[in-house]
Amino acid sequence: MRVVVVGGSGNVGSALLRRLGAEADVERVGVSRMTPEAAGPFEGVVWHALDVADPASGERLRAALTGADAVVHLAWLLQPNHDEATMRRTNVGGQAAVLEAAAAVGVGHVVVASSVGAYSPGPKRRVDESWPTGGVRSSHYARHKAENERALDAFERAHPDVAVARLRPGLVMQTAAGRELDRLFLGPLIPAALLRPLRVPVLPLPPRLVSQAVHADDLADAIVRILRARAVGPFNIAADPVIGPRQLARILSGRWLPVPAAALRALLLVAWRAHLVRSDPGWLDLATGVPLMSTERIRTELGWRPGVAADDAVRETIEAVARHRSLASSPHLD
Numbered sequence: 001m002r003v004v005v006v007g008g009s010g011n012v013g014s015a016l017l018r019r020l021g022a023e024a025d026v027e028r029v030g031v032s033r034m035t036p037e038a039a040g041p042f043e044g045v046v047w048h049a050l051d052v053a054d055p056a057s058g059e060r061l062r063a064a065l066t067g068a069d070a071v072v073h074l075a076w077l078l079q080p081n082h083d084e085a086t087m088r089r090t091n092v093g094g095q096a097a098v099l100e101a102a103a104a105v106g107v108g109h110v111v112v113a114s115s116v117g118a119y120s121p122g123p124k125r126r127v128d129e130s131w132p133t134g135g136v137r138s139s140h141y142a143r144h145k146a147e148n149e150r151a152l153d154a155f156e157r158a159h160p161d162v163a164v165a166r167l168r169p170g171l172v173m174q175t176a177a178g179r180e181l182d183r184l185f186l187g188p189l190i191p192a193a194l195l196r197p198l199r200v201p202v203l204p205l206p207p208r209l210v211s212q213a214v215h216a217d218d219l220a221d222a223i224v225r226i227l228r229a230r231a232v233g234p235f236n237i238a239a240d241p242v243i244g245p246r247q248l249a250r251i252l253s254g255r256w257l258p259v260p261a262a263a264l265r266a267l268l269l270v271a272w273r274a275h276l277v278r279s280d281p282g283w284l285d286l287a288t289g290v291p292l293m294s295t296e297r298i299r300t301e302l303g304w305r306p307g308v309a310a311d312d313a314v315r316e317t318i319e320a321v322a323r324h325r326s327l328a329s330s331p332h333l334d
Contacts, residue, residue: 003227004029004068004107006052006098007075008045009036012113012172015216016072016223017041023224031064031075052094061101070109070227073098081272081280084140091144092151099155102162109163109230111223112152116170116212116238118145122291124210129168129234129297136289139282163232168293169219170212170238173313175320200252205245206261208288212238215308215316225302236293239306243314251315261288 003020007013008030018041020026028045030036035047048064050057052075065071075098077090095112102110119127120134135146149166156164214237222237241247249256265284271277298304308316 001025001069001227002027002029002067004031004065004071006031006071006073006094007113008032008047009034009042010074010076011174012216012219013074014041015174015220016074017045019217019220019224029064029068031061051090052097053090055097058097058101061097062105065098065101065107066105068102068105068107070111071098071102071107072111072113072223072227074113076113078141079278081140081278087140088144092147095148096151099151103155103159107162109165109227110155111165111167111226112148114149114152114166114168114234115141115145116168116236116290116293117142117286118149118168119290119293121289124208124292126294127291128294129236131291136282136286139286140280141282142286142290163230165226165231166234167219167223167226168234168236169214169222170293170310171214171243171314172216172219173213173310173317174216175316200249200254202257203245203249203252203254204257204259204264205248206264206284206288207245207258208261209284210242210244210292211287212293213243213310213313214239214306215313218304218306218308221307222298222302222304225298225304229302231302235298235302236295237298237304238293238295239308239310239313241310242292243310247311248314251311251318 003026005013005016008017009032017028017030020028021041021044030045030047031050032047033049033051035049036042048060050060052061073095075090075094077087080086099110117139118133118135120132121136122131133146133149135142137143152164152166218239219237226235245256265281268277268281268284272280
């Protein structure tokens, strides 16, 4: 089986290529803007260096997908956070380019990374994959995911012969994500000292900041199961337990201080505009707005079970962020 992973050098892509490397009958092909070093999960991968957001890459993208049994589209931009047009070119335009190329060369199975962020606001209870995917309008991430969901609807109608699966994971965590999450979300307002050694005395968060997470290796296993079964449709993917303020405070050995979401949002907006943090208030709206997901479908139909608990995955990632920030602030490395 020849599997092309678009966005193969990223957080989820690296985990998926590592997992596919254990499948003896799988030929791995990676698509990324830059070719990574041929080591670890990337060893033995055939790479195509191209930017899916660039219209001039169309011919090379079709060549990369030619002969593939399946393509897994994971490419996504979270920065520059102050330039939504640039992000949209990759996030929305990139998916459109991959779908067009897949249809043109006859790829039979397309697996696309959507997200819990595609869901419309709802209660903090578990909903299945039929919950509306209108997104949270104040979040650029959610708007792009919702727009891509509509594009997938149209693609399925136009190409009924192509099997299309949609991944809707919670927050994807692993050690390797630490550097990426630091670079994409944090900033000088959040020093390493606050995260080392996983001890934050007081954590001021709103009660509705409740999220789900999954380890990247478990998400990769879910994707392989989807590929093997040639499964179609949406799949919610998350581990237990649910991560709320109390759970996060426990991970950080601190105490949760409930605060109004509006007050925290106002502070975050000021800090974001001043470039003190890299995450805009839409991320808070997303975390407090989307419902929790039921993962019954993927567990029942594909036998998927996470190997890493959600709180352990979050702890692993925060530790990685703290280690990276410590190294980054070292006078020997400045």
